[in-house]
Amino acid sequence: MNAPRALVGEDGLLAEAGWTLRDCALVTGRNLRHFVRQPQLLLFSTIQPVMFILLFSFVFGGAIGATLPPGVDYVDFLLPGIFIQSSAFRASQTAVGLAEDLQRGVVDRMRSMPMSRAAVLVGRTTADLVRSLFVVALMIAVGYLVGFRFTEGVLAAAGAVVVVLLFGFGLSWIFTLVGLVTDSAEAAQSAGFVAIFPLVFASSVFVPIETMPSWLEGFAGVSPVTAAVDSARALSLGGEVSDPLLLFLGWLAGLLAVFVPLSVWRYRRMS
Amino acid sequence: MDAAIQVEGVVKRFGPTRALDGLDLVAAEGRVLGLLGPNGAGKTTIVRVLATLLEPDEGRASVLGLDVVSQARAVRREIGLAGQFAAVDELLTGRENLRLFAGLFRMGGREARGRVDELLERFDLLDAADRPAKTYSGGMRRRLDLASSLLTSPRILFLDEPTTGLDPRSRNQIWAVVRELVEEGTTVLLTTQYLEEADHLAHRVAVVDQGRVIAEGTGDELKDQVGGAMVHVRLSDAGERDAAVVALGRLGCAGAQPGDVGTDLIVPAPHDGVGMVAEAAAALREAGVGVSDLGLRRPTLDDVFLELTGQKTDEPASPPEGEEEPEAAAGAPA
Ligand SMILES: Nc1ncnc2c1ncn2[C@@H]1O[C@H](COP(=O)(O)OP(=O)(O)O)[C@@H](O)[C@H]1O
Ligand SMILES: [Mg+2]
Numbered sequence: 001m002n003a004p005r006a007l008v009g010e011d012g013l014l015a016e017a018g019w020t021l022r023d024c025a026l027v028t029g030r031n032l033r034h035f036v037r038q039p040q041l042l043l044f045s046t047i048q049p050v051m052f053i054l055l056f057s058f059v060f061g062g063a064i065g066a067t068l069p070p071g072v073d074y075v076d077f078l079l080p081g082i083f084i085q086s087s088a089f090r091a092s093q094t095a096v097g098l099a100e101d102l103q104r105g106v107v108d109r110m111r112s113m114p115m116s117r118a119a120v121l122v123g124r125t126t127a128d129l130v131r132s133l134f135v136v137a138l139m140i141a142v143g144y145l146v147g148f149r150f151t152e153g154v155l156a157a158a159g160a161v162v163v164v165l166l167f168g169f170g171l172s173w174i175f176t177l178v179g180l181v182t183d184s185a186e187a188a189q190s191a192g193f194v195a196i197f198p199l200v201f202a203s204s205v206f207v208p209i210e211t212m213p214s215w216l217e218g219f220a221g222v223s224p225v226t227a228a229v230d231s232a233r234a235l236s237l238g239g240e241v242s243d244p245l246l247l248f249l250g251w252l253a254g255l256l257a258v259f260v261p262l263s264v265w266r267y268r269r270m271s
Numbered sequence: 272m273d274a275a276i277q278v279e280g281v282v283k284r285f286g287p288t289r290a291l292d293g294l295d296l297v298a299a300e301g302r303v304l305g306l307l308g309p310n311g312a313g314k315t316t317i318v319r320v321l322a323t324l325l326e327p328d329e330g331r332a333s334v335l336g337l338d339v340v341s342q343a344r345a346v347r348r349e350i351g352l353a354g355q356f357a358a359v360d361e362l363l364t365g366r367e368n369l370r371l372f373a374g375l376f377r378m379g380g381r382e383a384r385g386r387v388d389e390l391l392e393r394f395d396l397l398d399a400a401d402r403p404a405k406t407y408s409g410g411m412r413r414r415l416d417l418a419s420s421l422l423t424s425p426r427i428l429f430l431d432e433p434t435t436g437l438d439p440r441s442r443n444q445i446w447a448v449v450r451e452l453v454e455e456g457t458t459v460l461l462t463t464q465y466l467e468e469a470d471h472l473a474h475r476v477a478v479v480d481q482g483r484v485i486a487e488g489t490g491d492e493l494k495d496q497v498g499g500a501m502v503h504v505r506l507s508d509a510g511e512r513d514a515a516v517v518a519l520g521r522l523g524c525a526g527a528q529p530g531d532v533g534t535d536l537i538v539p540a541p542h543d544g545v546g547m548v549a550e551a552a553a554a555l556r557e558a559g560v561g562v563s564d565l566g567l568r569r570p571t572l573d574d575v576f577l578e579l580t581g582q583k584t585d586e587p588a589s590p591p592e593g594e595e596e597p598e599a600a601a602g603a604p605a
Binding site: 019022023026027030033034037038104105106108109110111112113114115119269270 | 319322323324326344347348350352354356357358359360361362363367371372374375376377403419420
């Protein structure tokens with residue numbers, strides 16, 4: 001179908017890569033504009049995690065705090081968990097946004113154009129990543145108001161935020177496929193809830209997994225959610241980083257290796 | 272030379288439905304090919320195949336000699352698509368919509384800005400250019416959608432039911448643009464449920480039913496197949512029928528048929544247009560025949576279908592009211 005192409009030159013692979021990046025940037029910009037034009041949606045997606053921070057730290061703080069190692073405040077323990085939990089809940093928005101575009105025919109127009117085949121998907125997941133950054137920044141600000149502190153320095157704190165964003169980005173690609181397959185916003189959202197809810201609760205998001213029955217602890221111990229939470233938590237508060245981080249990066253690489261190509265394949269063959 | 276659009280034996284199945292069932296089609300470059308058919312005939316499906324959105328299960332289709340499956344990328348450089356439902360980003364303004372698509376068509380900044388302004392002007396959208404598209408009327412959305420598909424001045428344009436649901440003024444605007452584009456040399460594939468629209472815009476019309484082309488020709492040829500326009504006369508007195516037939520016969524209206532009621536008379540018209548009604552009225556008045564109603568009825572898609580398939584279409588297919596001759600019943604008091 002395609003003749004072998006030169007690396008450089010007007011029609012070379014490098015030029016093509018440049019165009020692809022530009023296409024992705026344009027679609028990302030368009031999606032970000034959507035967020036700005038619907039401030040009420042942005043508000044809702046930040047209210048929920050903020051509510052979780054306040055409710056969990058004040059309601060469960062006393063009870064769960066007792067199970068934590070001495071000297072660890074529940075709010076410090078909780079915040080990295082809530083970062084991950086809210087990323088997980090928000091990830092289904094990727095499917096919702098994609099499904100809406102599919103229903104409105106905007107994607108049809110883009111698929112009939114000589115633009116990059118990946119741009120619609122990359123633009124969606126990247127815009128959702130930028131939104132996550134915004135939400136996480138706001139959560140950190142609220143966290144600081146209720147007593148949360150990063151204790152490991154600026155670099156480690158930035159590392160924790162990167163882990164949270166990458167976790168959300170990886171899940172976004174699962175929901176990209178979900179959005180492409182269901183092409184209905186409501187279906188995508190309910191599919192998301194059913195899958196995400198148990199994963200989030202059977203993990204170290206809210207409680208140390210040692211407090212769980214052993215069969216559940218076994219499951220939670222290898223869960224990507226626990227790996228992400230423990231990495232973010234260690235980078236925020238100190239503790240063993242490399243083990244959970246390696247497990248997390250393994251999960252992330254695996255998720256992306258499976259769901260990016262599957263999504264692109266599905267997008268190309270859509271009817 | 273390759274035909275601008277060539278479709279050979281294309282089959283597309285959706286589960287048990289054969290949306291396209293061996294469809295053949297040829298469109299000459301620089302002309303308008305109308306695809307006429309009722310809801311569910313397969314019009315959108317063939318447009319989607321040609322626009323590289325859908326791969327056919329069998330058969331082959333090409334645009335300017337480029338295969339829509341194996342050379343999809345090259346095809347996309349040559350085509351513009353305005354789908355059945357306007358693909359407009361409602362949260363962006365009209366100008367932002369066009370800028371976005373111009374960028375994705377890989378136009379440079381200055382070129383894009385110039386072209387966007389030109390299209391906004393041409394489609395009468397300059398005043399609304401900086402309003403979110405969700406505030407646009409149906410007609411404005413359609414025009415914005417059409418403008419988006421014209422950014423690169425494509426050689427081939429697909430218009431899927433471009434005027435369905437539009438008011439007459441918007442419809443006329445779209446029609447005018449299509450005529451201009453054809454003058455500039457664009458090849459247009461237009462689908463419609465209205466014979467009148469196909470007749471107006473298309474050089475050739477293919478009638479599609481159940482995924483196949485069941486008839487093809489110019490608008491006049493198709494109308495001739497169903498007998499052309501008919502003069503409908505309601506007589507004040509059934510006894511004057513013979514006098515009426517003679518009077519109308521002098522105008523060239525041969526072959527009168529009785530209508531549903533005894534006082535009704537249906538006569539093939541030698542030509543259509545409002546003039547025909549006036550001539551018939553004058554002839555009947557001269558002959559002293561009392562008439563309670565008189566009108567001209569041109570064949571509709573229903574008539575074409577009835578004639579071609581022996582079946583009624585499911586949908587009432589009446590064209591939108593237009594600026595042209597009144598559709599029926601130019602009531603002429605006796
Ligand atoms: N994506 C789809 N899935 C299932 N059936 C479809 C799909 N698209 C079209 N069809 C069916 O194919 C037939 C042709 O549809 P379509 O091409 O949309 O007709 P038209 O545009 O002439 O109204 C219809 O019976 C329709 O229900
Ligand atoms: Mg259709």
